[in-house]
Amino acid sequence: MTHLDSELNRLKGEIEEMGNLVRHQLRKSVQALVHMRKDLAREVLFQERRINATELKIDRDCENIMALFNPVAIDLRLVFAAFKINSHLERMGDHSKGIASYALELQRPLPEDLLEKLELFAAVDQLEQMIESNIMAFRDGDSAKARKIFQSDGQLDAWNRKAIQIVIDYFPQHPDRVADLLNVNSTVRKLERIGDLNKNIAEEIIFYVEAHVLKHEKEKI
């Protein structure tokens, strides 16, 4: 293995670490909201600092590899992809932090019948899977795996539309919970946004492996 190879592998390892941090943050933030666990919410806010630090570390490593190794071709694309995936993951972390802060605002638990209908954890399961798949696809240079993310995102979009409607329908009967319901609505939107970011990551992986730019293309093939 060349010196550059070992640096690139280390970079991939850091992205994997970042992905795992973000994955845990996501689940924890939704748990905090659904079960009104303010202790968990505070943990999420605390861990967010670690995500930011990891982001900066990865940025710096990308910069160093560019300056010291002048990578070209697939190596160059790998560094570019890592640089952007890093920032997409950090944005996911921000969304989880946002959800955790809604949990801290709760004065009483969210209505159970609403939570049952919303199936927030089903969305979280799917998002976690997407993050994990993306991390593996990036690690193994597997663009076929990355492409599957686009299908998962489609399912998530369908869930999102349904969930928003459920929240809207809930409003009229519960005027006393307007503030909480608005936060639930925002949570649904944030989860949808995390799905989009996963799609962006998949695009970066395909660029890295195939030198094929999918960004801003309607048909992801």
Added chain:
Amino acid sequence: MSYFKIETRNVSLYYGNTQALKNITLGVPENKVVAIIGPSGCGKSTYLRLFNRMNDMIDGVRVEGEVLLNGKNIYADGVRVEDVRKRVGMVFQKPNPFPKSIFENVAYGLRINGVTNKRYIEETVERALRQAALWDEVKDNLKKSALALSGGQQQRLCIARALAVEPSVILMDEPSSALDPISNAKIEELIWELKKKYTILIVTHNMQQAARVSDWTAFFYLGELIEYAETKDLFTNPRNEKTQNYITGRFG
């Protein structure tokens, strides 16, 4: 008229029984810089030397195919080597100034071509030195020995010497591999300037140099042209796996 300033069509070159170049078809458009990269022994210098018939001097060399300058075969009967070299200048890896003054080094090509007009020679020497970005450093010492110059200055002097006879093509064989980074940067800047007037073919081991100075890059391996593409494409998305392995340093 050919689209290319210089080109080869199906050129093979043999040293005795050894085939050093295998059926190479490649063209350099006018006012462009083309870099040839590849591992040692891949035939890149041999290829470069086709264009000023430097290989002629080696015993047992046989060339097949066409080597064209302005669309005309320079290996055709009746073509004089001197005429080819007047139009195709060459700069070598190691600066090789003559043991003469700076002025006489640059004037040399004119003198052997029978030019005697003193004023014309002076003007030409100044122009060539300016083009080679050396004038400001040597204008007060034109009578000094060229051998007293630094390596980087000597190399620019050799470029000035090549430019003085007004060639249209310049061949460069590792022109800055023996130079320090500052001199190297000056040579690269110079190449960038020179391509406005000249067509340049450069052989280099320095991949970053190829990436910086050239418009197109050709990758040679074992006497074959593996890939020829726009430099920005070759260094970001090479089509051939051998090219990818070579430029990313994972060869063999």
